[in-house]
Amino acid sequence: MxxxxxxxxxxxxxxxxxxxxxxxxxxxxxxxxxxxxxxxxxxxxxxxxxxxxxxxxxxxxxxxxxxxxxxxxxxxxxxxxxxxFCGLLRPLFNSDAKTMIFLQEVVDILMAYIVESFDRDTKVIDFHYPNELLQKNNWELQSEPASLDEILISCRATLKYAIKTAHPRYFNQLSTGLDMVGLAADWLTSTANTNMFTYEVAPVFVLLEYVTLKKMREIIGWKDGQGDGIFSPGGAISNMYAMLLARFKMFPEVKEKGMSCVPRLAAFTSEHGLVPFFVSATAGTTVYGAFDPLIAISDICKKYSVWMHVDGAWGGSLLMSRRHRWKLDGVERANSVTWNPHKMMSVPLQCSALLVREEGLMQSCNNMHAVYLFQQDKHYDLSYDTGDKALQCGRHVDIFKLWLMWRAKGTIGFEAQIDKCLELSDYLYNKIKDREGYEMVFNGTPQHTNVCFWYLPPGIRYMEDKEERKKHLHKVAPVIKARMMEYGTTMVSYQPQGDKVNFFRMVISNPAATLEDIDFLIEEIERLGQDL
Amino acid sequence: MxxxxxxxxxxxxxxxxxxxxxxxxxxxxxxxxxxxxxxxxxxxxxxxxxxxxxxxxxxxxxxxxxxxxxxxxxxxxxxxxxxxFCGLLRPLFNSDAKTMIFLQEVVDILMAYIVESFDRDTKVIDFHYPNELLQKNNWELQSEPASLDEILISCRATLKYAIKTAHPRYFNQLSTGLDMVGLAADWLTSTANTNMFTYEVAPVFVLLEYVTLKKMREIIGWKDGQGDGIFSPGGAISNMYAMLLARFKMFPEVKEKGMSCVPRLAAFTSEHGLVPFFVSATAGTTVYGAFDPLIAISDICKKYSVWMHVDGAWGGSLLMSRRHRWKLDGVERANSVTWNPHKMMSVPLQCSALLVREEGLMQSCNNMHAVYLFQQDKHYDLSYDTGDKALQCGRHVDIFKLWLMWRAKGTIGFEAQIDKCLELSDYLYNKIKDREGYEMVFNGTPQHTNVCFWYLPPGIRYMEDKEERKKHLHKVAPVIKARMMEYGTTMVSYQPQGDKVNFFRMVISNPAATLEDIDFLIEEIERLGQDL
Known part of the structure; x- marks a missing residue:
C-alpha cells in the first residue's frame, strides 16, 4: 500500500x-x-x-x-x-475510514504533545497531588461505552498531567528523553502486536533480537560474538535471570529438586562458611555512577570458580564509546552482563538485555519441555524459538526500537550521543565544584554522568553547629524539589546515602539537553533555594 | 494545542x-x-x-x-x-517540521498495514524460513547511520514479513486481534515514555492502575474491591509474584534469611511429607480451556491454611461475562488471582494483572527500603509509589491500553466481545463434532473457546491397524499447519498431549472473526489435508 x-x-x-x-x-x-x-x-x-x-x-x-x-x-x-459518530471502529465494524480518522486524530494529539515536550517554554510537569488529580477528570470505569470524542478527551487529559520525559530539562531518572526513531519503532511494535516466544509468530523480531544480541556480545568482547542472551522487562529481571543461571550452572539438580538439595548459597563472597556462587559487580551505580574494578573481581571469581555477573544496567552503554569503555575493562571475562539500552542510550522504555557467555545454558536452565507451546515437529529451525530461554514464556517485543535506532544512528551515532551526555556532566561538575554554596558528595571526577552535590542556601552556609547545619541541609533538597515540581520548570532526583543527608543526584541521558539547560538547572536551584 | x-x-x-x-x-x-x-x-x-x-x-x-x-x-x-533530507530529527536537531513529516510517514505505513491486516484477501503471513528471511533485507547493524528513507524501508520490510495478528483468520495464540482504541492507547503510552515506579514520574498512569485494579478486584468479588495488585510483564511473572507472596506469608523470615531457614516447601499438596504452602488452581488451561473446581479447592486450602492462587491468565476474563462467570465460582475465596487482559480481552501485548486479597502484603514481601529510589520525605502521599511492591523496580506502563479500551467499550462492551467469541467456538464445536473426518479430543462441550480436534484425511479414516493409524494421524496436523503457513491463508495451533497424538487446538479471542471465518478454517483444513 x-x-x-x-x-x-x-x-x-x-x-x-x-x-x-x-x-x-x-x-x-x-x-x-x-x-x-x-x-x-x-x-x-x-x-x-x-x-x-x-x-x-x-x-x-x-x-x-x-x-x-x-x-x-x-x-x-x-x-x-x-x-x-461514536465507536464504530475496526475490528468490530468494517469501517476503515472512521478507524483511520480516529487514529489520525490521536496521532495529531501525540504530535502536538511531542512538539510541546521539546519546547523549553512548556512546563516539565503540571503537578497535582493524587487526590486533586483524581478529581481533575472522570477516571472511573463505567458499564456503558464512552463516545470516541470522550476517548480523545481522555487522551488529552492523560497527556496534560503526564510528565514530559522528553523535555530537555527533565533530569529525574536514568531514563530520559524521547528518540523519534525509537518512538516510531515502538508505534510499529504496538501495531504488529505480537509475542517473542517463537519464530512462528514473530519471525522478523526474533531475527533482529538474534542479530542485535550478537552485536552486543561482540562489543562486550566475547569471541566472534558467541554466547546467548535475551531481552527482559528491566534490569531487576535481567539480574534475576543471571542468578538463576549461575545457580543452575553450579548445581544443575536445583532445577528438578529445588533449593533443599543444594548447600546454603551466598551471592557475593561471605565469611559465614556458605557457598559463594555468584558475584555481581556493578558497572555504573545508580547514585554515584561508580564502576567496580572488573579485572580484579574477575581474578577472584576465576580462582574460586564463582559466576561473575556485571550489572551494567546503567553503565553498560559506555561500551559503545571508544573514549569511555575502559571503565568496563574486564567485562569480557564476565559470565553474564545486564545492559539496559533504555537508560543511557535513550531507547524507549523498556529495553533491557541480559547477555550470557555460555551457549545453551539458558535453555538447559529454563526449558520446561511444554510441547503444547514449542512443538518439536515444526517445519523450520527450532533454535530460533526463544520462549524456553527464561522464566517468562511470552515476552514483549522490545528489540525493534533498539534495532531501528541503531540503524538510524549507526554505532557512531550512539557513541556521539553518549559522549555528549558525559561532556555535559563534565561541564556541570566543573561549573559547581568550586562554586560558592556547593559541596560535592564524593571526591574526584564522576565516572558516569552522575554528579552528586549539596546546595547550601546562604542562611546555612556559615552555620557553626555542624549537627544543626546537617539537620537543616537534609531538608533543603526535598523542598527545592517540591518547588521545582510545583513550578514545573525542571526535575532532578535527590536522596540520602548512608550517613550523608539529602543531596541532589544529577544525571544526564537526554540527548536534547544542552549547556544552557545545565546553566538553567543551577540558576533554578539557587532561585528556589536561596530563602531556605 | x-x-x-x-x-x-x-x-x-x-x-x-x-x-x-x-x-x-x-x-x-x-x-x-x-x-x-x-x-x-x-x-x-x-x-x-x-x-x-x-x-x-x-x-x-x-x-x-x-x-x-x-x-x-x-x-x-x-x-x-x-x-x-536525511535524519535531522528531534531531539538532536530543532526540526519540528521534519520530525512531524517523518512520524506521519511512519503512521501512514502503519495505517496501510492495519487496513491490510483486516482484509481477508491479504495473507496472514508471508512465510520464509529463517535463513531465507535473513537474506531478504539488510538486517545487520552498521557503524554508519542510515538515511530516513532507509529507515522507512526497514519499517516496510519488517511489516511485510510480520504475522498479521489482527487478521480475522489468525487463530494461532491465546492473544489475537488488534483493538483500535487499545492501539491508540499504546501509541500514547510510547509517546509518554515513562515508568510505573513512582507517582512522581507517572501520576496519571499510577492513578489509572489504582482505579482499574480496584475495579478488577470488585469483579472478582472481594469486598468493596479491597486488596492490592500490580500489572506485570506476563502471566509467568504474575504467577511467580503470587508464589513469593504465599511463601512470605507463611514464612516471613524467608525474606531476610533465605530458603535454608524454611522447611522444604511444596507447591500443590504432596505425599512426600513436605510443607504445602501454595495451591495454584487453573481457570482456563492453555490447551483444553478447562476450569478447576474453585469452591472445592478453596475448602481444602482453608482447611490446611494453604495459599490459594487462581491462574486465570486465560480464563479470568470470563469474569466480565454474566453468562460465563459461573465457571469461576469460588474465585472470590482465592488469596491471589492472575488475569491477563492481553488474552481474552484483546488488549495489546502485554497486559497481565496479579490481584492480591490482603492489603500491605506485597509491600512487606518485596520492599527493599532503597531510599535512593523511594524518598520518604517527598511532598505527596507515598502510598501511590508502586516500585517496592514487586521484584521489578521499573515497570512498563501496561495500564493505559486496558483503561482506555474499558472506557471505550464499557464493561458491557467487553462482555459482548467475550460472549461473541464463546458463541463462535460453540458454532465451531457443533459444526465439527459429528462431521465426517473429525474426532474430538475431549468429551463434552468446551468450557472456554478452546476446541480440540483431530482431522482425519480420507486415506486414514478407515485404517484398521490402530497403531498405524495413530502414527499417520500424528503427522497430519504438522503438515497441514506448515501448508497453512506457506499459503498464508490462516494459522491455528496444534500439539500432542500425554498419549494423544498431534491435534488442532482452535481458540478464538479475536473480535474480528466471524462465522464465515470459522467455515473457512474447516474448508481450508480439508483442502490442505485431504491428500494426506
Whole structure:
C-alpha cells in the first residue's frame, strides 16, 4: 500500500513543474492528491472529499453546489456527521475510514504533545497531588461505552498531567528523553502486536533480537560474538535471570529438586562458611555512577570458580564509546552482563538485555519441555524459538526500537550521543565544584554522568553547629524539589546515602539537553533555594 | 494545542453551509484548513503549503506562478527537497517540521498495514524460513547511520514479513486481534515514555492502575474491591509474584534469611511429607480451556491454611461475562488471582494483572527500603509509589491500553466481545463434532473457546491397524499447519498431549472473526489435508 510513488501526484513530475499535466481544477487536484496519498493522511482526505467511502447511514449530501467550492461544502456536511459518530471502529465494524480518522486524530494529539515536550517554554510537569488529580477528570470505569470524542478527551487529559520525559530539562531518572526513531519503532511494535516466544509468530523480531544480541556480545568482547542472551522487562529481571543461571550452572539438580538439595548459597563472597556462587559487580551505580574494578573481581571469581555477573544496567552503554569503555575493562571475562539500552542510550522504555557467555545454558536452565507451546515437529529451525530461554514464556517485543535506532544512528551515532551526555556532566561538575554554596558528595571526577552535590542556601552556609547545619541541609533538597515540581520548570532526583543527608543526584541521558539547560538547572536551584 | 475547534474551518460553521463565509479561493481554503488542523496532519499540510516553516537551507521557492495552482507547484518543490533530507530529527536537531513529516510517514505505513491486516484477501503471513528471511533485507547493524528513507524501508520490510495478528483468520495464540482504541492507547503510552515506579514520574498512569485494579478486584468479588495488585510483564511473572507472596506469608523470615531457614516447601499438596504452602488452581488451561473446581479447592486450602492462587491468565476474563462467570465460582475465596487482559480481552501485548486479597502484603514481601529510589520525605502521599511492591523496580506502563479500551467499550462492551467469541467456538464445536473426518479430543462441550480436534484425511479414516493409524494421524496436523503457513491463508495451533497424538487446538479471542471465518478454517483444513 505504501508505495515508492507516495509523494508524486501523477506519473510525470516534470510536467507538473511547467503546469502542463497538472489536474485542471483545484478540486480535481485535491481529489487526485488524496487518492495518491497512502494510509492515514490519504484516508482522511478521501473521507473529507468523498462521502461514498463512508458507511451507510451517513446523511446523503443532497444538493451539491456546482464548481470549485463543492469540496468545501461537502466537507462541512461530513464533518458534522463525524461529530456524532461514536465507536464504530475496526475490528468490530468494517469501517476503515472512521478507524483511520480516529487514529489520525490521536496521532495529531501525540504530535502536538511531542512538539510541546521539546519546547523549553512548556512546563516539565503540571503537578497535582493524587487526590486533586483524581478529581481533575472522570477516571472511573463505567458499564456503558464512552463516545470516541470522550476517548480523545481522555487522551488529552492523560497527556496534560503526564510528565514530559522528553523535555530537555527533565533530569529525574536514568531514563530520559524521547528518540523519534525509537518512538516510531515502538508505534510499529504496538501495531504488529505480537509475542517473542517463537519464530512462528514473530519471525522478523526474533531475527533482529538474534542479530542485535550478537552485536552486543561482540562489543562486550566475547569471541566472534558467541554466547546467548535475551531481552527482559528491566534490569531487576535481567539480574534475576543471571542468578538463576549461575545457580543452575553450579548445581544443575536445583532445577528438578529445588533449593533443599543444594548447600546454603551466598551471592557475593561471605565469611559465614556458605557457598559463594555468584558475584555481581556493578558497572555504573545508580547514585554515584561508580564502576567496580572488573579485572580484579574477575581474578577472584576465576580462582574460586564463582559466576561473575556485571550489572551494567546503567553503565553498560559506555561500551559503545571508544573514549569511555575502559571503565568496563574486564567485562569480557564476565559470565553474564545486564545492559539496559533504555537508560543511557535513550531507547524507549523498556529495553533491557541480559547477555550470557555460555551457549545453551539458558535453555538447559529454563526449558520446561511444554510441547503444547514449542512443538518439536515444526517445519523450520527450532533454535530460533526463544520462549524456553527464561522464566517468562511470552515476552514483549522490545528489540525493534533498539534495532531501528541503531540503524538510524549507526554505532557512531550512539557513541556521539553518549559522549555528549558525559561532556555535559563534565561541564556541570566543573561549573559547581568550586562554586560558592556547593559541596560535592564524593571526591574526584564522576565516572558516569552522575554528579552528586549539596546546595547550601546562604542562611546555612556559615552555620557553626555542624549537627544543626546537617539537620537543616537534609531538608533543603526535598523542598527545592517540591518547588521545582510545583513550578514545573525542571526535575532532578535527590536522596540520602548512608550517613550523608539529602543531596541532589544529577544525571544526564537526554540527548536534547544542552549547556544552557545545565546553566538553567543551577540558576533554578539557587532561585528556589536561596530563602531556605 | 489540539483544541475543541479542531474540525471547523472558521468561527461560523452555519455560514459555510450557505457559502457566505467560505474562504474565497481554494488556495485560501487549503491554507485555512491546514492552519486549523493541529498536530501531524496540520504540520504536514503546512509544510506542503508554506516553505516558511522549514529550516534554513531549504531551497527558496523563487518564482511563484500566480493564481490557484500556486500550491501545487510549491508542493512539488518541497517534495523534491524532502526526498533528500536525511535524519535531522528531534531531539538532536530543532526540526519540528521534519520530525512531524517523518512520524506521519511512519503512521501512514502503519495505517496501510492495519487496513491490510483486516482484509481477508491479504495473507496472514508471508512465510520464509529463517535463513531465507535473513537474506531478504539488510538486517545487520552498521557503524554508519542510515538515511530516513532507509529507515522507512526497514519499517516496510519488517511489516511485510510480520504475522498479521489482527487478521480475522489468525487463530494461532491465546492473544489475537488488534483493538483500535487499545492501539491508540499504546501509541500514547510510547509517546509518554515513562515508568510505573513512582507517582512522581507517572501520576496519571499510577492513578489509572489504582482505579482499574480496584475495579478488577470488585469483579472478582472481594469486598468493596479491597486488596492490592500490580500489572506485570506476563502471566509467568504474575504467577511467580503470587508464589513469593504465599511463601512470605507463611514464612516471613524467608525474606531476610533465605530458603535454608524454611522447611522444604511444596507447591500443590504432596505425599512426600513436605510443607504445602501454595495451591495454584487453573481457570482456563492453555490447551483444553478447562476450569478447576474453585469452591472445592478453596475448602481444602482453608482447611490446611494453604495459599490459594487462581491462574486465570486465560480464563479470568470470563469474569466480565454474566453468562460465563459461573465457571469461576469460588474465585472470590482465592488469596491471589492472575488475569491477563492481553488474552481474552484483546488488549495489546502485554497486559497481565496479579490481584492480591490482603492489603500491605506485597509491600512487606518485596520492599527493599532503597531510599535512593523511594524518598520518604517527598511532598505527596507515598502510598501511590508502586516500585517496592514487586521484584521489578521499573515497570512498563501496561495500564493505559486496558483503561482506555474499558472506557471505550464499557464493561458491557467487553462482555459482548467475550460472549461473541464463546458463541463462535460453540458454532465451531457443533459444526465439527459429528462431521465426517473429525474426532474430538475431549468429551463434552468446551468450557472456554478452546476446541480440540483431530482431522482425519480420507486415506486414514478407515485404517484398521490402530497403531498405524495413530502414527499417520500424528503427522497430519504438522503438515497441514506448515501448508497453512506457506499459503498464508490462516494459522491455528496444534500439539500432542500425554498419549494423544498431534491435534488442532482452535481458540478464538479475536473480535474480528466471524462465522464465515470459522467455515473457512474447516474448508481450508480439508483442502490442505485431504491428500494426506
Amino acid at each position: 505504501a508505495q515508492q510513488g507516495f509523494w508524486s501526484l501523477g506519473g510525470d513530475n516534470a510536467g507538473a513543474n511547467t503546469g502542463n499535466q497538472s489536474p485542471s481544477t483545484p478540486r480535481a487536484w485535491c481529489q487526485a492528491a488524496a487518492s495518491k496519498l497512502s494510509g492515514g493522511l490519504g484516508s482522511k482526505l478521501c473521507a473529507l472529499l468523498n462521502v461514498g467511502e463512508l458507511e451507510k447511514g451517513a446523511e446523503p449530501a443532497a444538493k451539491q453546489p456546482p464548481g470549485d467550492r463543492a469540496c468545501c461544502l461537502r466537507l462541512q456536511q461530513i464533518l458534522q456527521l463525524h461529530q456524532s | 489540539a483544541q475543541q475547534g479542531f474540525w471547523s474551518l472558521g468561527g461560523d460553521n452555519a455560514g459555510a453551509n450557505t457559502g457566505n463565509q467560505s474562504p474565497s479561493t481554494p488556495r485560501a481554503w487549503c491554507q485555512a484548513a491546514a492552519s486549523k488542523l493541529s498536530g501531524g496532519l496540520g504540520s504536514k499540510l503546512c509544510a506542503l503549503l508554506n516553505v516558511g516553516e522549514l529550516e534554513k537551507g531549504a531551497e527558496p521557492a523563487a518564482k511563484q506562478p500566480p493564481g490557484d495552482r500556486a500550491c501545487c507547484l510549491r508542493l512539488q518543490q518541497i517534495l523534491q527537497l524532502h526526498q533528500s
